[in-house]
Amino acid sequence: MFASSSAWARRIAVAGLAAAAMGAWAEYPERPLKFIVPYAAGSGVDVSMRPVADAMGRELGQAIAVDNRPSAGGIVGTQAVVTAAPDGYTVGYGNLVTLSINSAFFSKLPYAPAKDLVPIGLISSNAYVVIVRKDLPVRNLQELIAYGRAHPGQLSVGSPGIGSAGHLTGELLKAETGLAMVQVPYKTGTQAVGDMVNGQLDVTIENIAAVLPFVQQGRVKAIAVTSAKRASVLPEVATVAESGVPGFDVVAWGAMVAPAGTPRKVVDRLNTALRAALADPAVLRAYAALSVEALPSSPEELSALMKRETPRWAEAVRRAGVKGD
Template sequence: MPALSFAWTRRTVLAGLAAVALGASAQFPERPLKFIVPYAAGSGVDVAVRPVADAMGRELGQALAVDNRPSAGGIVGTQALATSAPDGYTVGYGNLVTLSINPAFFSKLPYAPEKDLVPVGLISSNAYVLIVRKDLPVRNLQELIAYGREHPGKLSAGSPGIGSAGHLTGELLKAETGLTMVQVPYKTGTQAVGDMVNGQLDVTIENISAVLPFIQQGRVKAIAVTSAKRAGVLPEVATVAESGVPGFEVVAWGALMAPAGTPRKTVDRLNTALRTALADPAVVRANAALSIEALPSSPEELSALMKREKPRWADAVRRAGVKGD
């Protein structure tokens, strides 16, 4: 009986050691992953993210399925990511809005980026562009400022909603330049641009990729870009900084995030896959077509960016005198 008992114990121990060894040799990932995108299928973000997800899947050896969770300015999808299991098999898209603006704008946000999420790496950067209706008699930012002073209360500025990136970028610009504009909120930026094309709106600030065709067709005029350097697709358009506002820079950055508690080794594996994906020829071509600049980074660089952006947008919300529910 003792020998039988010992033999059973030895087999159990050996089996346990084998299981541990097998587990130690297992490589992440061993099954498909989910990539939560907090915007609708077919949206600008969705179109830009899918080639990256496909390329990451090829690098990881597992499919990276995009799961669109739109609604409430990205809140629904970001909350879904924040409450997912921290095992690396669910990642998600975060950006200027969901990670920096929403925490400043909403008093009861159901997630806290610094507490509920962990940075993996930056994906992209895309400038905003200040555009005006084609028959507005201005050619640059300084002329727009002068026009606003000469016609107080007459300039209408559209944006995709109060608290949106376009709205708050306009508030930062107003604070820096004294530009006066009457805010006109729309449900989407597309609606604002449509009214501008029809001559019913004077100014808006939008993502370059969203309005580039309208600019190229001469249906609106671009008078300044918000990035630190000129946009490659609009080399003749000056930056806001070049237009008399030194140091002004706002870009629509996007990033890969994971639930808080995701092991660092897993985060590093995801970061490596992301960096590889951003150099993939298919992603490079897609980014070029959308006027998007790849922006690979470490988790620490993304974390530092988020920390820098937080007080800036809190100040923009304060200046605008607006607050979400």
């Protein structure tokens, strides 16, 4: 039986709309994009993302404006990405904290990263480093462990807040080594390092880029890096794994995400542009200066990383016995 003329008309109309939609996506992007960064302007994350946004903009032929939305451990900015239109014109920065740790730490997180965000790709990674005050009589992690055992309850470890990556990395290290340290939370890692320089704090675990100048100036001592391989900027400093904790590997990774529902063709276009940006000489120069490693990936690789990291940090939160509001 042949379809009626009205049915044919409907089919033709639907086909026309589909063709128009495909044409529209083929021309994407037609206007500037917004890149929401859930950290303050001038922060380490912000400084490292601006060269990427510029390079991606050149690749896409449209400007990408960085929109800083700091507050609440990255929740405010991430929520702004989640609630944005899934049309490819709003993307966001996500990382170890916003895409993995917060899911375990906060009991009432207003979004589920795996459900409410679409992975575009990884951007970067850099290790944390265990540093101690310059006059603490230890030269490496094994000596720190021995010192802690010889002086129970006397070692203090600072972090940029309960539930932060630095805090929970310390909890993982304590669980793996039996190292006993008294937790001292600060509002920022900078404050913790400042107290260490002044001799008021024994240990902290911070992003290498944030503390490298203090290490190079001899104001603090670096005794171990948390990544699986040594850091190129601190080649003489052993990894935690080399120091007697096999398999220990913690890095501060960053990524680009978009609102759930963003079309796959758009995600692929953004991923291609992101990969090109991470190979851009200007970006690589900036990253070298910041001790950051470019880490391009597929959307699927980012998704797999999130699935691996989230339960790992949930266990760290459980061990620490802490919880956000």
